[in-house]
Amino acid sequence: MAASEYVDSNRQAWRDTPYAGVSWKKLRHDPASGASAVLLRFEPGACYGAHRHPGGEQYFVLQGSVQDGADSWGEGSFAWHPPGSVHAPRSEQGCLLFVSLPQPIEIVGEG
Numbered sequence: 001m002a003a004s005e006y007v008d009s010n011r012q013a014w015r016d017t018p019y020a021g022v023s024w025k026k027l028r029h030d031p032a033s034g035a036s037a038v039l040l041r042f043e044p045g046a047c048y049g050a051h052r053h054p055g056g057e058q059y060f061v062l063q064g065s066v067q068d069g070a071d072s073w074g075e076g077s078f079a080w081h082p083p084g085s086v087h088a089p090r091s092e093q094g095c096l097l098f099v100s101l102p103q104p105i106e107i108v109g110e111g
Contacts, residue, residue, distance in 0.1 A: 021046030042091035050088040055103030064095030
């Protein structure tokens with residue numbers, strides 16, 4: 001049986017992404033499957049480029065709001081994207097998301 005894992009995200013530095021104003025903290029990563037759990041932070045006006053989720057995605061909005069497609073989701077909102085889904089989230093006011101991915105994403109464009 002695997003051991004439990006604990007992470008104090010307050011002790012981690014934010015890491016840059018290829019997208020201005022979007023940063024992340026790794027909470028968990030399984031090298032065998034590619035599964036991960038991260039905190040994703042958007043500064044006001046930031047966008048994440050279009051990408052595909054081969055294994056799907058789940059996220060929970062901890063702070064602020066995120067625009068995903070034509071809709072905007074605020075604090076306390078949960079989203080599940082099915083395997084193969086493509087999107088390019090953005091945040092007008094800034095936000096903090098908890099994101100869970102069963103597989104790594106695939107970049108499909110800029111946006």
